[in-house]
Amino acid sequence: MSGVLLYCRAGFESECAAEIQEKAAALGIYGYCKTQPDSAVVVFHCKDEEADHIGRKLSIQQLVFARQLIVLVAECNDLPVDDRVSPLVAALDGMQLCGKLWVESADTNAGRSLSALCKGITNPLRKALRTKELLTPQEVDNRPVLHVMFRSTSSALVGYSYSYNHAPYIMGIPRIRAPKLSPSRSAAKLAEAFKVMVPAQELEQRVSSGMNAVDLGACPGGWTSVLVAQGMMVSAVDNGAIDEKLMETGQVTHYREDGFVFRPKRRNVQWLVCDMVEKPVRVAHLMTDWFLEGYCENAIFNLKLPMKKRYAAVQQYLEAIKERLYEAEMRGWELTARHLYHDREEVTVYLRKKLKS
Numbered sequence: 001m002s003g004v005l006l007y008c009r010a011g012f013e014s015e016c017a018a019e020i021q022e023k024a025a026a027l028g029i030y031g032y033c034k035t036q037p038d039s040a041v042v043v044f045h046c047k048d049e050e051a052d053h054i055g056r057k058l059s060i061q062q063l064v065f066a067r068q069l070i071v072l073v074a075e076c077n078d079l080p081v082d083d084r085v086s087p088l089v090a091a092l093d094g095m096q097l098c099g100k101l102w103v104e105s106a107d108t109n110a111g112r113s114l115s116a117l118c119k120g121i122t123n124p125l126r127k128a129l130r131t132k133e134l135l136t137p138q139e140v141d142n143r144p145v146l147h148v149m150f151r152s153t154s155s156a157l158v159g160y161s162y163s164y165n166h167a168p169y170i171m172g173i174p175r176i177r178a179p180k181l182s183p184s185r186s187a188a189k190l191a192e193a194f195k196v197m198v199p200a201q202e203l204e205q206r207v208s209s210g211m212n213a214v215d216l217g218a219c220p221g222g223w224t225s226v227l228v229a230q231g232m233m234v235s236a237v238d239n240g241a242i243d244e245k246l247m248e249t250g251q252v253t254h255y256r257e258d259g260f261v262f263r264p265k266r267r268n269v270q271w272l273v274c275d276m277v278e279k280p281v282r283v284a285h286l287m288t289d290w291f292l293e294g295y296c297e298n299a300i301f302n303l304k305l306p307m308k309k310r311y312a313a314v315q316q317y318l319e320a321i322k323e324r325l326y327e328a329e330m331r332g333w334e335l336t337a338r339h340l341y342h343d344r345e346e347v348t349v350y351l352r353k354k355l356k357s
């Protein structure tokens, strides 16, 4: 079997399939997807060398709905209960040397029921792969990662991802710790966005103590708590009630104002974040206004998804932002969007000024 394997949130297979088809076509690669509803995986079928080209050249940062991008090597079916290792190793014969092994399953209830099997087989499989010199003797970061994705107790898809173009987390799911002070679970969403969307090499420059931030639609204060934990001074804008403990930090000023009207007194804001539950077109427009008016350097915001044609809708929202930036002849910006692990019926968008080199 050749092609590309992608992980996504269950229920978003058709968005993930539409996306890989469009992005692969832009690379001149035409394949087809087979998807099963709620399976949380998509396989894009194409030729071997094309799949490898996608694995190298289609930046995972440009994908909204895919959590992971894996070049498929083989499909192993009818794995015997008493020795699953041998056929898996045989299927990988002749593969390039990999630096890590990740044994995974889909992010579904059925997938999670395979986690004991995944855990149990990891060490014997790793040992056998090292004996065959398919895996480096110690884990290294600068070689591809070998993925074994169990679909059932007797079948698995195997492949690899390039270390410079993958999500560096098993199953494509990052571990996120929300701050202790957080009064709401949605804090994890902004914490994930910081971890996954801010380029690692720019993190220090972009996210640091003493920066000024504005949180539109801040209450009860989950996102504000993430900004506070980074040492930022936060203007929290919302008519609702903000958590008292956050106010006690001395880092938060609460403005009971309309987030669509509020503007800071000075143009000294590094971060704008927005979680107002509003029409996505309206939110996207507001964020672009802040950017064009020079009020912020980074903006992270949620855009709610419609019930249908969600991939097309996201493309429309992003195009509308880009068009306004082009029209205003604004230069030096970057725009990415992700359907994060903590996102459900929304995507998280990150609009930023490019750093001066």
Ligand SMILES: C[S@@+](CC[C@H](N)C(=O)[O-])C[C@H]1O[C@@H](n2cnc3c(N)ncnc32)[C@H](O)[C@@H]1O
Residues within 6 Å of the ligand: 184, 186, 187, 216, 217, 218, 219, 220, 221, 222, 223, 224, 237, 238, 239, 240, 257, 258, 259, 260, 275, 276, 277, 278
């Ligand atoms: C999903 S909640 C935000 C949760 C918050 N991010 C957190 O982590 O705790 C949406 C908030 O947006 C606020 N909101 C909605 N429309 C608003 C507006 N026009 N101006 C200010 N706040 C608004 C609501 O009052 C609500 O508190």
